[in-house]
Amino acid sequence: MAPYSGALNYAYHLDAAKLAARLSRHAVGTLGVTHLQDKVVAVDAGESGDIAAVRTRGGERVEGDLFIDCSGHAALLIGGHYGVEWINRSPILANDRALAVQVPVAEGSPIQSQTIGTAQEAGWIWDIGLPSRRGIGCVYASRFLEDDKAEAILRDYIARAVPDVPPDSLTPRRLSFPTGHRAEFWRGNCLAVGLSAGFIEPLEASAIVMIELSLGALIDNFPASRLAMDVHAARFNELFRTRWDRVVDFLKLHYLLSRRDEPYWRAQRDPTTVPPRLAELVELWRDQPPSRYDLPLTDEIFPAASYQYVWYGMGGAVPPHLPPPTPAMRTQLDQLRQRTRSLLSVLPSNRALLGSHVAAGAREKVAQP
Numbered sequence: 001m002a003p004y005s006g007a008l009n010y011a012y013h014l015d016a017a018k019l020a021a022r023l024s025r026h027a028v029g030t031l032g033v034t035h036l037q038d039k040v041v042a043v044d045a046g047e048s049g050d051i052a053a054v055r056t057r058g059g060e061r062v063e064g065d066l067f068i069d070c071s072g073h074a075a076l077l078i079g080g081h082y083g084v085e086w087i088n089r090s091p092i093l094a095n096d097r098a099l100a101v102q103v104p105v106a107e108g109s110p111i112q113s114q115t116i117g118t119a120q121e122a123g124w125i126w127d128i129g130l131p132s133r134r135g136i137g138c139v140y141a142s143r144f145l146e147d148d149k150a151e152a153i154l155r156d157y158i159a160r161a162v163p164d165v166p167p168d169s170l171t172p173r174r175l176s177f178p179t180g181h182r183a184e185f186w187r188g189n190c191l192a193v194g195l196s197a198g199f200i201e202p203l204e205a206s207a208i209v210m211i212e213l214s215l216g217a218l219i220d221n222f223p224a225s226r227l228a229m230d231v232h233a234a235r236f237n238e239l240f241r242t243r244w245d246r247v248v249d250f251l252k253l254h255y256l257l258s259r260r261d262e263p264y265w266r267a268q269r270d271p272t273t274v275p276p277r278l279a280e281l282v283e284l285w286r287d288q289p290p291s292r293y294d295l296p297l298t299d300e301i302f303p304a305a306s307y308q309y310v311w312y313g314m315g316g317a318v319p320p321h322l323p324p325p326t327p328a329m330r331t332q333l334d335q336l337r338q339r340t341r342s343l344l345s346v347l348p349s350n351r352a353l354l355g356s357h358v359a360a361g362a363r364e365k366v367a368q369p
């Protein structure tokens with residue numbers, strides 16, 4: 001089998017700290033990047049208004065042609081230096097708080113192969129299975145739920161999901177976040193990537209894919225000189241404004257289709273909070289299924305299949321005049337069921353698969369001292 005290919009589509013749960021260290025080793029060792037670890041304390045502007053250099057606490061002055069702002073919520077360059085406007089999306093998506101905790105699991109216990117998201121009275125809980133622990137957390141809206149009540153809900157979930165862990169041994173980390181993004185992501189000679197560009201709550205985990213897409217778009221459209229940079233910036237800004245709109249729409253769809261009756265859920269369904277484009281699509285999807293013509297970007301973050309999955313999975317209306325399945329469709333569905341049965345009988349469990357990867361990694365290390 002080709003490297004990284006699998007019997008089915010899959011996604012990774014990454015240990016962020018280990019991945020960062022590995023990327024750093026690769027960048028420095030293989031690509032010849034200079035890695036300077038320091039705190040940026042000042043920005044020098046050139047005559048044109050571009051950033052000429054950043055200054056560090058250690059006394060370095062780092063000049064550059066293009067600066068990538070990856071300073072997280074601090075947004076040192078795009079916000080601090082350029083003062084690019086922040087577009088607040090919290091009237092559409094109300095969540096602004098999270099609690100996160102690592103819950104140890106018994107050795108050899110099964111690892112679920114998907115993230116489980118469970119709706120709660122004013123938000124939702126994520127539950128991610130890893131070999132030695134489960135990453136569990138709660139996302140909620142401070143307008144509707146106090147922090148202590150959210151923690152009580154999270155503890156209650158953990159007590160039921162992982163009963164052998166003493167609840168007092170866990171201390172959830174409290175996080176708060178602004179929901180929104182910059183009006184522009186690329187201004188002058190500065191491109192914002194990651195949290196400095198924006199953050200929308202983690203339902204459907206769109207943050208890292210936005211980072212990857214930003215870097216991919218930069219690489220594919222890398223300015224050869226300062227002359228063309230403003231054109232690249234304008235195109236990038238247009239594309240990524242659309243991408244952020246899409247993330248907002250897709251997440252909002254989950255809330256719009258909910259049937260829960262607490263104040264939080266009713267507020268999330270309030271028609272005045274629904275973006276006009278999504279309202280139009282919902283109207284359309286009562287008449288015909290979500291299709292690729294509704295999502296014309298060549299590399300949509302969420303393709304039509306994702307919308308169909310959420311729409312029909314959450315009880316969205318089936319168009320009244322949809323013709324009955326043809327014999328060819330029935331055959332395809334039968335084949336799908338057959339494939340599911342045969343894969344279920346031969347594929348290893350998630351723990352067995354991860355265990356074999358870890359063992360293979362260890363063997364490789366021994367072979368290359």
Ligand SMILES: Cc1cc2nc3c(=O)[nH]c(=O)nc-3n(C[C@H](O)[C@H](O)[C@H](O)COP(=O)(O)OP(=O)(O)OC[C@H]3O[C@@H](n4cnc5c(N)ncnc54)[C@H](O)[C@@H]3O)c2cc1C
Nearest residue numbers: 038039040070071072074100194195196205206207208209
């Ligand atoms: C519990 C949790 C689970 C998550 N799960 C997912 C997920 O499943 N999928 C997903 O897509 N996203 C997920 N996210 C979100 C994702 O992790 C973040 O969006 C991403 O890590 C942001 O990366 P960043 O580099 O933009 O910001 P950060 O990780 O905040 O990094 C910013 C860096 O800039 C540095 N910095 C700030 N100021 C200065 C300065 N003056 N000088 C030098 N350095 C400075 C900071 O020290 C920091 O290292 C999760 C987040 C959390 C908290």
